[in-house]
Amino acid sequence: MNDELLIEECRRILRRIAWRLQYRTRKISNEELPIIENACGQNLMSSVDAKLHVEELLNSLPSKAIFIIEQVVINRIPEEIIAQQLGISQQGVNKYKRKYLEVLQKKIVSDRVSS
Numbered sequence: 001m002n003d004e005l006l007i008e009e010c011r012r013i014l015r016r017i018a019w020r021l022q023y024r025t026r027k028i029s030n031e032e033l034p035i036i037e038n039a040c041g042q043n044l045m046s047s048v049d050a051k052l053h054v055e056e057l058l059n060s061l062p063s064k065a066i067f068i069i070e071q072v073v074i075n076r077i078p079e080e081i082i083a084q085q086l087g088i089s090q091q092g093v094n095k096y097k098r099k100y101l102e103v104l105q106k107k108i109v110s111d112r113v114s115s
Contacts (some may be wrong), residue, residue, distance in 0.1 A: 051077050057104055065100040 043060040059065050064086070071077045072093065086093065 057107055060107065061100055061103065065096060065103075068093055068097050069104075073101070099106055 058069060061069070068082060068086075071082050072079055079090045079097070083090045083093045
């Protein structure tokens with residue numbers, strides 16, 4: 001009887017962990033991928049023009065921001081690893097990423113308005 005309770009408790013914990021991972025992945029995708037898709041259009045993401053546009057947008061940022069966005073958003077490397085490489089906290093990487101994704105989003109919107 002005690003073993004059954006332990007097994008059920010483990011299952012409950014594993015389901016919660018799986019749900020959190022799935023939620024976190026969905027949240028990251030919803031925050032980061034639309035910026036790239038809005039800039040280039042979903043159908044054009046593989047085109048050379050779209051890649052050049054994204055590269056041009058990235059090159060307008062400071063080098064640290066370029067590194068963080070390329071690694072975390074494009075290459076999907078966890079923020080914790082990038083934080084260790086840069087010698088800053090994971091929260092610092094996240095804050096920097098969010099700040100410069102917003103900058104990119106504003107540039108995309110202003111480019112569309114001026115076109």
